[in-house]
Amino acid sequence: MARLVNVGLGFSDKRDAALAACEALRSALKGVKKSPQLTLVLYSGDLDPYVISEAVKRELGSLPFIGGSTDAVVFNDRLYTFGVGVACIQSDYLHFGVAGCDGMSVETAEKARTVIRHAVSSIPLDTYTDAYMAFNRMKKGNVTGIIRIPNFFCFLFTRGFQVVRMGNEDLIIEGIADVIGNYVPVFGGSLGDHMEKVFSQTPYEIYTFHNGKVYRDGLVCAFACTDILYAHSLEHGYKTTNKVAAVTGIKNNGFVVSEMNHENVVDWYSSQVGVSKSKFLQNILFFTQKNPVGIPDGFGSIIMRAGGVPFKNYLSYIAPFKENSPVFVMDMVSKKHIMKACSVINDDLHRHLKVHMDPVFTFVTTCSSRRVLLKDELNKEVGQLSRHLHCPVFGFSSFGEIGSKPATPTHFHHLTINVFTVYDKLLTDLR
Numbered sequence: 001m002a003r004l005v006n007v008g009l010g011f012s013d014k015r016d017a018a019l020a021a022c023e024a025l026r027s028a029l030k031g032v033k034k035s036p037q038l039t040l041v042l043y044s045g046d047l048d049p050y051v052i053s054e055a056v057k058r059e060l061g062s063l064p065f066i067g068g069s070t071d072a073v074v075f076n077d078r079l080y081t082f083g084v085g086v087a088c089i090q091s092d093y094l095h096f097g098v099a100g101c102d103g104m105s106v107e108t109a110e111k112a113r114t115v116i117r118h119a120v121s122s123i124p125l126d127t128y129t130d131a132y133m134a135f136n137r138m139k140k141g142n143v144t145g146i147i148r149i150p151n152f153f154c155f156l157f158t159r160g161f162q163v164v165r166m167g168n169e170d171l172i173i174e175g176i177a178d179v180i181g182n183y184v185p186v187f188g189g190s191l192g193d194h195m196e197k198v199f200s201q202t203p204y205e206i207y208t209f210h211n212g213k214v215y216r217d218g219l220v221c222a223f224a225c226t227d228i229l230y231a232h233s234l235e236h237g238y239k240t241t242n243k244v245a246a247v248t249g250i251k252n253n254g255f256v257v258s259e260m261n262h263e264n265v266v267d268w269y270s271s272q273v274g275v276s277k278s279k280f281l282q283n284i285l286f287f288t289q290k291n292p293v294g295i296p297d298g299f300g301s302i303i304m305r306a307g308g309v310p311f312k313n314y315l316s317y318i319a320p321f322k323e324n325s326p327v328f329v330m331d332m333v334s335k336k337h338i339m340k341a342c343s344v345i346n347d348d349l350h351r352h353l354k355v356h357m358d359p360v361f362t363f364v365t366t367c368s369s370r371r372v373l374l375k376d377e378l379n380k381e382v383g384q385l386s387r388h389l390h391c392p393v394f395g396f397s398s399f400g401e402i403g404s405k406p407a408t409p410t411h412f413h414h415l416t417i418n419v420f421t422v423y424d425k426l427l428t429d430l431r
Helices: 017-029 049-060 108-121 129-139 143-148 169-180 195-200 265-272 277-282 284-290 341-353 368-374 377-389
Strands: 006-012 038-044 065-070 072-075 078-080 083-090 094-101 152-159 186-191 208-210 213-215 219-226 228-235 239-251 256-260 293-296 302-305 309-311 314-316 326-331 361-367 393-398 401-403 411-413 417-426
Touching: 006 017, 006 072, 017 038, 017 049, 017 083, 038 049, 038 072, 038 393, 049 065, 049 208, 049 213, 065 152, 065 186, 065 219, 065 393, 072 083, 078 377, 083 361, 083 393, 094 108, 094 208, 094 213, 108 169, 108 219, 129 143, 152 169, 169 186, 169 219, 169 411, 186 361, 186 393, 186 417, 195 368, 208 219, 228 341, 228 401, 239 265, 256 265, 265 277, 265 284, 265 314, 277 284, 284 309, 284 368, 302 326, 302 411, 341 377, 341 417, 361 368, 361 377, 361 401, 368 377, 368 393, 377 393, 377 417, 401 417
Parallel strands: 038 065, 152 186, 361 393
Antiparallel strands: 006 083, 038 083, 065 208, 072 078, 072 393, 094 219, 152 219, 186 401, 208 213, 228 417, 239 256, 239 326, 256 314, 293 302, 293 326, 309 314, 361 417, 401 411
């Protein structure tokens, strides 16, 4: 039976960047019957990004593609820290407008507004077919379905944290929300390099692909107008403890926390995790990721903030805090609790759709710190996700996840597994 949406996947671990890109792309193209509306190109390891981009551009011509460098590529049921992964998405009922920008460290929010406006305005809509599909959805009278699942979503890749500059993901999300509002789902994450380089303080660059251009301080998005059914959710699997505090001191626009409960943040944190201040300072990244702090989002979920690093006598983070916000100390009790995240996501998807069905494609971003903490267990988690959803899984290990629970605003997260699913159903079929 012909599908409404087709997705082809490919992966190559060839050492030659051009050969790897071509092999992965040609394999992915075999899975689509027509030219893809969007191609995702992600790579990990010591490969030349300019060679990869050039090779993909040569094969695809004017067809749009986005992606970039990552901590690891997710392909089917495991993660690869070396290689090129490609996903080609094709459907007559799915249209993408693609836009990007370099130099995102400066005037971040305004550039994000400009990028999303360009993406929306470049969607290749059919004013007859697409107008009819929208009319037909309204004609069926399922207004709650229209409200619950909009005809729009956005894939977003940002340049992740570097020691010399922040990713400014919260500012990017804020700028995008200024244009499209808070309830169009935005899914994606921060591109990066191997997380071990962050821990060892090894310098690294982060590269973003945009239709043949390669950015080093980039943002790229693909804004979709869809008649195809989709869903999304995320989960971290950590538990809140009874240790709670208020953020009573911030600096540098919230990127540096100086006080918790009117106490120096390092003194406060070390006492909460039960170690001496000197031991805490010797291994800050370990303790602030094993026991991160979580911010209640007002919808019953927790937004994680992990990986604090020393800044003078305080802690610096890759995403800002708001003064007077409550925070919980989170407890990574065991890997078993973390591994429950996939079943929570599966339940979220089914509850949101109000029906049990298998997707034809799952796009996933999973935190690079999660990979470092879970090690080989993360392959089990990805495999578990594939078994839950009974479909191919593709994505990357990120320096931060951009997404949300169903029908809630988009936030920038850490330590989550973030999932976007596409189904071989029309939105008009939704009840």
